[in-house]
Amino acid sequence: MLSRTADHLFWMSRYVERAENIARMLDVNNRMSLLPQKTQDVERQWRAALDTMGLLELYRLTGKPHQPSAVMHFMVLDRDNPSSIVSCLRAARENAHAVRGTLTSELWETINATWIAMRSFTAAGLEGDGASEFFEWVKFRSHLSRGVSVGTMMRDEAMHFMRLGTFLERADSTARLLDVKFHELGVSNRRDEAAEYYQWSALLHSVSAFEIYRRVYRDVITPAKVAELLVLHRDMPRSLAHCTEEVYELLLKVANQRSAETERRAGELAASLRFGRVDDVFEEGLHEYLTGFIDKVGDLGNRISNDFLVPLT
Structure with missing residues (x-):
């Protein structure tokens, strides 16, 4: 296999998995922030989440506080953040498109449909119960991509x-x-x-x-x-x-x-x-x-x- 093709396939899967894992981390942080606790404890949790993903310095450059809504927007919808969910799904789609002939049509359509749907999400959709529903959607689309790959490749x-x-x-x-x-x-x-x-x-x-x-x-x-x-x-x-x-x-x-x-x-x-x-x-x-x-x-x-x-x- 050509190294370029292997590279696209490798990173396509990494980005899909990364989007899912970011959704998992944000979901657990969001749930924990709903517990009765001090404001500084909530901010520390979100600061630690950014730090563990190696994004604390990049987030500081935005000048935004370590509040749940601000951090979630940065980690979900900020296209200037290379590790946001939207950036990961976009990169997965771009890598898939580069090797479209190697993928089955079902797998390509699954990854492409995920990206098309992702583009319609807005910050308003992350308010209230919308955040948990969105994270479940990301996990489901990741599971679907893996299932289609196992079932068709x-x-x-x-x-x-x-x-x-x-x-x-x-x-x-x-x-x-x-x-x-x-x-x-x-x-x-x-x-x-x-x-x-x-x-x-x-x-x-x-x-x-x-x-x-x-x-x-x-x-x-x-x-x-x-x-x-x-x-x-x-x-x-x-x-x-x-x-x-x-x-x-x-x-x-x-x-x-x-x-x-x-x-x-x-x-x-x-x-x-x-x-x-x-x-x-x-x-x-x-x-x-x-x-x-x-x-x-x-x-x-x-x-x-x-x-x-x-x-x-």
């Missing part, structure tokens, strides 16, 4: 690069979401039991893991078990362990003469999660562990670009 290199982009992006996003939310919801910041339960359950809902948590642990929600589920549980679709295992397996399928070191690093990372223990993670420090993981995922992304795609400049 051949299991060839095109599909492998699409899935590679999806799982690499998902691993990075889950780690970032887990990091910022554990900082916000840490034991030292506990309030009352009801609020604490709502906050942890909102985090699990944000990664579609609430029902899975109940099935696996059949117990009250505790920080250590949430971390174990989202970091080390291989059967959890959005866990770090599952995502890195998928990345490693996909790299083996598209391997070339230059990718041996990339495969080794991906396999090493997947193995460390497969055989890791949550006690060791907390002994190192969850923030330090997740920061190191994000750096390793970033390194894998750069290596994949150099080995298979159009090298980053």
Whole structure:
């Protein structure tokens, strides 16, 4: 496969996944901001969300306050923000259009229809219950895109690069979401039991893991078990362990003469999660562990670009 084609497929999937993950993070932040709390606590939550996505400095340049409505507009509709949902869906559509002949007509139409519908959304649609409905729509369109790709695309290199982009992006996003939310919801910041339960359950809902948590642990929600589920549980679709295992397996399928070191690093990372223990993670420090993981995922992304795609400049 031509590196240019692989590059478009890889980034098409990454941008669709990124739009979904941003919607998930904004949704959980929006829900938490509705809890009774001080104004400065709400602003801190939204500032932390921007920081975890690496957008805090860019947002400061806008001069807007860290209020829910302002941050949501920046993260949803601001076309000058390259990581806003509208920018991600536009980039996904542009990448899909560049390789339209490689995609099935059903997949192209799904991605194109998502972008057409996205252009009609306005700031007024994010008010009240509209925000939650919009975030659900973004997640649904992302699910639909993946479902159509699985149901209509051949299991060839095109599909492998699409899935590679999806799982690499998902691993990075889950780690970032887990990091910022554990900082916000840490034991030292506990309030009352009801609020604490709502906050942890909102985090699990944000990664579609609430029902899975109940099935696996059949117990009250505790920080250590949430971390174990989202970091080390291989059967959890959005866990770090599952995502890195998928990345490693996909790299083996598209391997070339230059990718041996990339495969080794991906396999090493997947193995460390497969055989890791949550006690060791907390002994190192969850923030330090997740920061190191994000750096390793970033390194894998750069290596994949150099080995298979159009090298980053």
